[in-house]
Amino acid sequence: MALRLKGGSIFLHVPKTGGNWVRHVLRKMNLVHSEVGEKHSDFGRTLLALAGRSTPSLMRYVLQMPKRVTLPPDSTYMFAFVRHPLDWYESWFKYQSQDTRRWTKFGDEGRFSAWHPNSVLNELGSSDFNVFVENVLSRRPGYVSELYFSFCSPEIRFVGRHESLRKDLCEALKTGNEKYDEDLIMNESAVGVSAPLSSPLVWDPRVRQRAVRLEYAALVRYGYGKTPA
Template sequence: MALLLKNGSVFLHIPKTGGNWVTRVLEESNLVAFRFSHKHADLKHLTFAGKTWKKRLQNQLRYTVRNARFGDRDPYMFCFVRHPLKWYESWFKYMSQPNRNWLSFAEASNAYGWHPNANLDGLGDVEFNQFVRNVIAKHPGYVTNLFDGYVDPRVNFVGKQESLREDLVTSLEQAGLEFDADFIRNFEDVGVSKTPRSTIEWDPELRTKVLQLEQKCLQRFGYTEPGPALKSDSLSKSA
């Protein structure tokens, strides 16, 4: 779920950017007031309210309480992104796991079953490069468009998965929260995906094509080539 922190700030969890780790850290730091909406709610779905009437009512009441306590002003919001090439790798690893096996998010057509990656339904493959080809054939610049759903002027801080620990510390400082920075820096990894059933090795031409398609994302968030060569911490596989 999106997280409402105790000072009214909001954490938006973009899939495969280390959000499970961030959620655990925030909860164990006693900074979370409650979870609300969809786990991966983007700005359009921030007040999205769940599949059952009980969940819808609960989430509506929770956000009403937030506004009553902190006012209708826009909250401090933050999220994290990652290099597009690494995002494709991470999603492939995640969905290739036996307990996922390219499950379908087809229920996203239901008003209460939305998922930001439902557009990838049916595009999985046992071979990594074919998976990427399937995606860009139907959704060129997919990662750029995914991130665009979470990042606009209402979002105050955008960190990077590659520097997740330090960027989380910075975001919480900017949000005006009191916390233990060393606790965050030393927090264990969370949600590391298992090794996929096939090796991830980019086809050079495909890699170049994807970098071209994702240029807007690369430039917007200050990423430089080559993506896979970036030195990220061990959270690179976290959801």
């Protein structure tokens, strides 16, 4: 679920951006008030959950659409985290390649009631990293950019980066006027780290170049620039 903090802030958990660690730390500091929606509820689904509406079926969702609300600019403070789009592909591959996962399916792309942000990746796995990335780029060009944008709507007040997760979490909580323990955040051990692969990942230069081109929007919007291919 998205997390509502005691000070009123909302944390949106973008998959594979350090969110499990953030959730762990927020709970350890006793900052969590309640859960909102599903674990990986994007911006729109979080708004529905805050309004007390669920989305168990397409028909009910359609009926609720006219009643959906938009948060005023100075209303509920929300924050989320992203990571370098190319690193996201690596992280998802490592996660799904674990013996405990073996390319687990998440949700069902064809069923609205079985929504998961990464359901489009079902059936695209491979033991070869570059084949996996090619599968995603062919099926859903710019997938990571699309994923990030579904969470980080313009109303989101703070978007931190996985590469500076601890520092950015402190900044997010400070900006949201939440009480926090900076020493705990800076020293808490990582959680949910995928098991190492038997061999290091190596990008095919052509696949990497294509990924950079198709993920250009997220690279620029979140300050990663145009990574050389």
